[in-house]
Structures are given as structure tokens and as C-alpha cells.
Amino acid sequence: MSQTMQAVICHGPRDYRLEEIPVPVPGPGEALVQVEAVGICASDLKCYYGAAKFWGDETRPAWAETEVIPGHEFAGKIAQIDDEGAARWGVEVGDRVVSEQIVPCWKCRYCERGLYHMCKPHDMYGFKRRTPGAMAKYMIYPVDALVYKISKKLPPAHAAFTEPLSCSLHAVERAGITFDDVVVVAGCGPIGLGMVIGARSKNPAHVIALDLVPEKLELAKECGADIVVDIADEDAEKVVMDLTDGYGADVYLEGTGHPSAVTQGLSLLRKLGRYVEYGVFGSDATVDWSIISDDKELDVLGAHLGPHCWPAAIRMLESGELPMDKICSHQLPLADFQKGLDLVAGGTESVKVSLIPS
Numbered sequence: 418m419s420q421t422m423q424a425v426i427c428h429g430p431r432d433y434r435l436e437e438i439p440v441p442v443p444g445p446g447e448a449l450v451q452v453e454a455v456g457i458c459a460s461d462l463k464c465y466y467g468a469a470k471f472w473g474d475e476t477r478p479a480w481a482e483t484e485v486i487p488g489h490e491f492a493g494k495i496a497q498i499d500d501e502g503a504a505r506w507g508v509e510v511g512d513r514v515v516s517e518q519i520v521p522c523w524k525c526r527y528c529e530r531g532l533y534h535m536c537k538p539h540d541m542y543g544f545k546r547r548t549p550g551a552m553a554k555y556m557i558y559p560v561d562a563l564v565y566k567i568s569k570k571l572p573p574a575h576a577a578f579t580e581p582l583s584c585s586l587h588a589v590e591r592a593g594i595t596f597d598d599v600v601v602v603a604g605c606g607p608i609g610l611g612m613v614i615g616a617r618s619k620n621p622a623h624v625i626a627l628d629l630v631p632e633k634l635e636l637a638k639e640c641g642a643d644i645v646v647d648i649a650d651e652d653a654e655k656v657v658m659d660l661t662d663g664y665g666a667d668v669y670l671e672g673t674g675h676p677s678a679v680t681q682g683l684s685l686l687r688k689l690g691r692y693v694e695y696g697v698f699g700s701d702a703t704v705d706w707s708i709i710s711d712d713k714e715l716d717v718l719g720a721h722l723g724p725h726c727w728p729a730a731i732r733m734l735e736s737g738e739l740p741m742d743k744i745c746s747h748q749l750p751l752a753d754f755q756k757g758l759d760l761v762a763g764g765t766e767s768v769k770v771s772l773i774p775s
């Protein structure tokens with residue numbers, strides 16, 4: 418094994434550099450993992466541009482620490498592990514493994530109660546120096562990581578999609594979908610498409626997908642949406658009201674992070690409906706809160722990360738039934754990380770962009 422490797426290093430907003438750095442050395446119980454694929458997501462962009470530049474909000478700091486290797490959605494092969502690590506995770510050298518994006522402390526109040534996705538120190542790969550991410554040839558899975566084997570038959574980028582899919586599935590779980598529900602999903606990016614997949618697997622009466630890009634709506638159909646609405650030239654509210662005798666949708670899953678999708682959700686929902694927010698917003702969303710209270714008595718729920726959803730996401734990916742070749746639309750070498758970030762920033766052309774380090 419070479420003693421140095423290529424890695425992308427975040428030095429600050431708009432200052433990511435490809436550098437030659439030492440291959441990390443695993444400590445006791447840790448795994449050295451050769452990265453096979455790492456996805457780029459909106460939160461990577463937020464770090465890349467810095468909060469002020471990308472989101473137009475001067476008061477928000479960028480998320481990440483500097484001198485960090487980005488990348489929190491990845492799959493790789495175990496290159497080195499000791500008996501302790503192998504026994505803990507039930508893995509061996511050569512296995513393909515994914516790790517949940519958060520490395521919990523297992524000591525805080527949340528971790529003690531199984532709510533590890535809210536872990537107080539909140540060490541996520543790619544955002545903290547303590548947990549370097551996957552935009553490198555190798556990375557370390559620390560002792561406290563949640564690690565799962567995943568089939569080597571999947572293309573690497575598909576295996577790395579476990580992370581965004583688990584996030585979508587968690588949002589779906591939060592909604593408590595029942596068989597007779599009419600479910601609306603706002604946004605058909607990676608998170609929205611995963612919500613469509615998850616909502617469909619609960620088999621409700623209808624899964625309705627909303628977006629502005631016709632190709633993404635087509636993809637939403639392949640993911641299980643039975644109705645798609647191009648909100649550029651169709652009235653989503655009319656479609657939903659016609660379908661529900663004027664009552665409105667039972668569930669609204671928001672995966673765009675756009676303020677207009679919030680007001681849209683509140684007007685599409687029936688009384689006593691459930692709203693789940695997964696989007697990360699660049700600006701404040703202003704709504705009439707009395708819709709939530711005395712008009713509709715809504716349940717408004719947040720969702721973050723994909724706790725307890727990774728095994729299900731892996732099963733879905735390994736089933737081979739998802740249109741993953743279309744969802745994983747772009748794979749680039751690590752050296753083209755800038756092109757990858759630009760593709761994601763462009764929004765409409767790509768769905769999931771991944772970097773392939775080796």
C-alpha cells in the first residue's frame with residue numbers, strides 16, 4: 418500500500434484542493450477503508466460556498482471546520498482491520514461496507530435513549546476534523562461508527578446511495594403513513610425520490626410527486642409515484658383537491674428546502690394532516706401559523722439523518738428493483754471534484770453525482 422493518497426481538503430469556502438496526504442493509520446478496533454464511491458449532496462455545497470455566499474444569509478457560518486476531508490455518503494472495501502473491529506461489526510478484509518454518516522458518542526442523553534442521530538457532539542464524517550470524510554482514497558471507520566455490509570454486486574455509486582436513501586426513509590417513517598393515505602412528495606432530487614420509494618413501499622392510496630423538471634418527474638414514476646405534477650404548468654392544489662373530494666392530502670413530505678414548498682404543503686394538506694420537513698433552508702420561510710393551529714390542527718414534524726433506516730435502505734438497494742442507474746446520474750474521478758460540485762449546484766442536469774476515488 419502506498420503511504421500517501423490523494424484527498425480533497427476543505428480549506429474554507431470555495432477553497433477545496435486536491436492534495437497528497439498520508440494514508441491514515443487505523444487505531445485499535447478501527448477499520449481502514451478503501452473508498453469506492455462518495456456522493457455529493459446539497460450540504461456539501463453549503464460548506465463549499467460558505468453559508469453567506471450560497472444561501473444569501475450573511476449571519477450564518479459555513480458548517481464545516483477547515484482542513485477537513487469532505488464526504489459523508491460513501492461505500493468502500495475494508496483494507497485493514499483487527500480482530501476487535503472485525504468481531505464488533507461482523508466483517509473482514511475485502512468486505513464492502515457503508516457507515517452511517519454520524520459517529521455517535523454513545524454517552525450523551527440522546528445516544529443513551531437510542532436517539533443517536535441527535536447525538537450532542539454530532540460528529541459527522543466530512544464536517545469535523547475528528548471524523549474525516551470520504552473524498553479520499555482511504556478513510557477510517559472509528560470504533561463508535563455504525564457499520565453495515567452491503568453487496569459487492571452493486572455498482573459503488575449505488576452502494577453509496579444508502580445514506581441519502583436512509584434519510585428519505587426516516588422522513589417517511591416520521592409521517593406514519595397508513596394504507597388509505599394520499600401522500601405528496603415535494604421535490605424529486607435524491608431525497609425526494611427516496612421519499613417516493615419509501616412512501617410507495619408503505620403502499621398508501623396515492624403517492625404524488627411534485628417537481629419542475631420533467632425528466633425528474635419521469636424518474637419519480639419509476640420510483641413508485643402514481644401521479645406526478647409539473648408545478649411549472651400544473652396547479653398541484655387543484656390536482657390534490659380533485660383527487661380527495663376537496664379534503665386535501667393526508668401527508669406532505671418536503672424535500673426541497675425552498676420556502677414556497679412550505680406554504681404549498683400547508684395548503685395541500687387536509688385538516689389533521691401530517692407535514693414532514695427534511696429540507697435544509699437558505700432563507701426563512703414565512704407562513705400563516707394559524708393554518709397549523711385553528712384552521713387545520715396539523716402535525717408538523719422535522720426529520721434529520723436516517724436513524725434505524727440503514728438496514729431497510731440496504732435491502733431496497735440490494736433488491737435491484739430501484740432505477741439506480743438513472744438516480745446515480747454522474748460518476749466522476751476524484752480529481753474532478755470541482756466539476757462534481759458545479760453539477761450539483763446546477764441542479765437540473767444531475768440527480769446524484771458521485772466521485773470515484775480509485
Ligand SMILES: [Zn+2]
Pocket residue numbers: 458459460461489490581
Ligand atoms: Zn448528504
Ligand SMILES: [Zn+2]
Pocket residue numbers: 521522523524525526527528529533535536537538
Ligand atoms: Zn451522543
